[in-house]
Amino acid sequence: GENVEQHPSTLSVQEGDSAVIKCTYSDSASNYFPWYKQELGKRPQLIIDIRSNVGEKKDQRIAVTLNKTAKHFSLHITETQPEDSAVYFCAASAHNDYKLSFGAGTTVTVRA
Amino acid sequence: GAGVSQSPRYKVAKRGQDVALRCDPISGHVSLFWYQQALGQGPEFLTYFQNEAQLDKSGLPSDRFFAERPEGSVSTLKIQRTQQEDSAVYLCASSLLASDTGELFFGEGSRLTVL
Numbered sequence: 001g002e003n004v005e006q007h008p009s010t011l012s013v014q015e016g017d018s019a020v021i022k023c024t025y026s027d028s029a030s031n032y033f034p035w036y037k038q039e040l041g042k043r044p045q046l047i048i049d050i051r052s053n054v055g056e057k058k059d060q061r062i063a064v065t066l067n068k069t070a071k072h073f074s075l076h077i078t079e080t081q082p083e084d085s086a087v088y089f090c091a092a093s094a095h096n097d098y099k100l101s102f103g104a105g106t107t108v109t110v111r112a
Numbered sequence: 113g114a115g116v117s118q119s120p121r122y123k124v125a126k127r128g129q130d131v132a133l134r135c136d137p138i139s140g141h142v143s144l145f146w147y148q149q150a151l152g153q154g155p156e157f158l159t160y161f162q163n164e165a166q167l168d169k170s171g172l173p174s175d176r177f178f179a180e181r182p183e184g185s186v187s188t189l190k191i192q193r194t195q196q197e198d199s200a201v202y203l204c205a206s207s208l209l210a211s212d213t214g215e216l217f218f219g220e221g222s223r224l225t226v227l
Contacts (some may be wrong), residue, residue: 043221044218099160
């Protein structure tokens with residue numbers, strides 16, 4: 001089955017700086033890579049996703065890059081704000097495989 | 113309701129008790145998933161329903177875990193003879209589509225503590 005590794009497990013950044021979270025996956029058939037944000041005690045919510053037919057996707061301060069050859073993808077948050085503090089999970093799944101395999105999560109703390 | 117609703121939000125059970133966790137998905141969503149999230153970990157897949165059909169239960173940890181969705185809407189996850197290792201947050205998620213991966217809408221979870 002799919003195995004998703006996520007690094008770092010914790011990340012502390014100064015407000016206004018950038019944050020980068022990296023994930024690797026094992027199944028070369030995986031072609032869908034979402035990122036979920038989970039605030040303390042709240043539900044995970046999708047913030048951005050990318051499919052394997054593109055290498056990069058941006059949505060305001062958030063971007064995701066994908067390297068299929070190396071089987072890794074990354075989340076980039078620019079101009080971080082205190083409300084970006086949360087746990088971020090990467091995930092992967094293959095076409096026609098409804099299951100998402102999640103990474104262990106990265107706790108991001110934005111210092112004011 | 114507007115989102116996925118789960119109940120109870122918190123459940124404390126004595127070891128050996130049976131528990132039932134309920135999920136109300138978004139109306140009209142075909143796909144329903146149960147995930148288990150241990151403290152400090154990412155969600156782990158338990159089972160998947162497409163309408164009322166349970167198409168995959170490969171993630172259920174043991175035969176003490178049972179899930180159903182008899183009318184293709186509300187789902188119940190039942191855990192019999194609870195053990196301490198069952199302590200976790202149980203997340204339900206629904207998705208509009210059946211055939212391909214799409215956005216999962218999660219509930220806020222049911223936190224189970226087994227004493």
